[in-house]
Amino acid sequence: MQMNVSDWTQIVSTAFAAGSAALSCLSIWLLRRQILSVDRSTEASVFLSVNEEWKSIYPVYRQVLVSEIDWIQFRRHDDRDAYMNSPAWQKIRPVFAFYEFIGSCVASGLLKPDMVFRLVNVNTTLWKKYAPLIEEMRQMKPGPYPDLYLHWQRLSEMREAYVFK
Secondary structure, three states: OOOOHHHHHHHHHHHHHHHHHHHHHHHHHHHHHHHHHHHHHHHHHHHHHHHHHHHHHHHHHHHHHHOOOOHHHHHOOOEHHHHHOOHHHHHHHHHHHHHHHHHHHHHHOOOOHHHHHHHOOOOHHHHHHHHHHHHHHHHOEOOOOOOOOHHHHHHHHHHHHOOOO
16 A cells, blocks of 8 residues: 555644644643642632631630620610620621631632631531521611621531531
């Protein structure tokens, strides 16, 4: 069997096409690895920030965990804004804001629930304790605020359902 120029052209063309496809696959694989590396870097950076914040609010968290809700203080305020400026609120706010931030990070995909539940104490008892207060605050004047601490609520619900493997 004798090969002519046309046959050689087809063989070379096929070889270049296969090589091009292989290089494309390699490029996609490398790009995917780079993106995953950036995602993991971002996740690690966010988590380090979260860890620093957790260390700074931990003493307040311990107080909030063991203290009773001051319903009398709460009921003295006829609107949410007034209560949110009260000394009672100022004591518990950092803990609430921390959990809301963690829940927002999970909801936006910056942190994975599995990692959060392994490295941060998402205390569902704390949510259950303060849920009645937050529910009332959601309905207070100046108008309904149904999203108040919704990310913390969802994070607690996820944690309740989470099973460590």
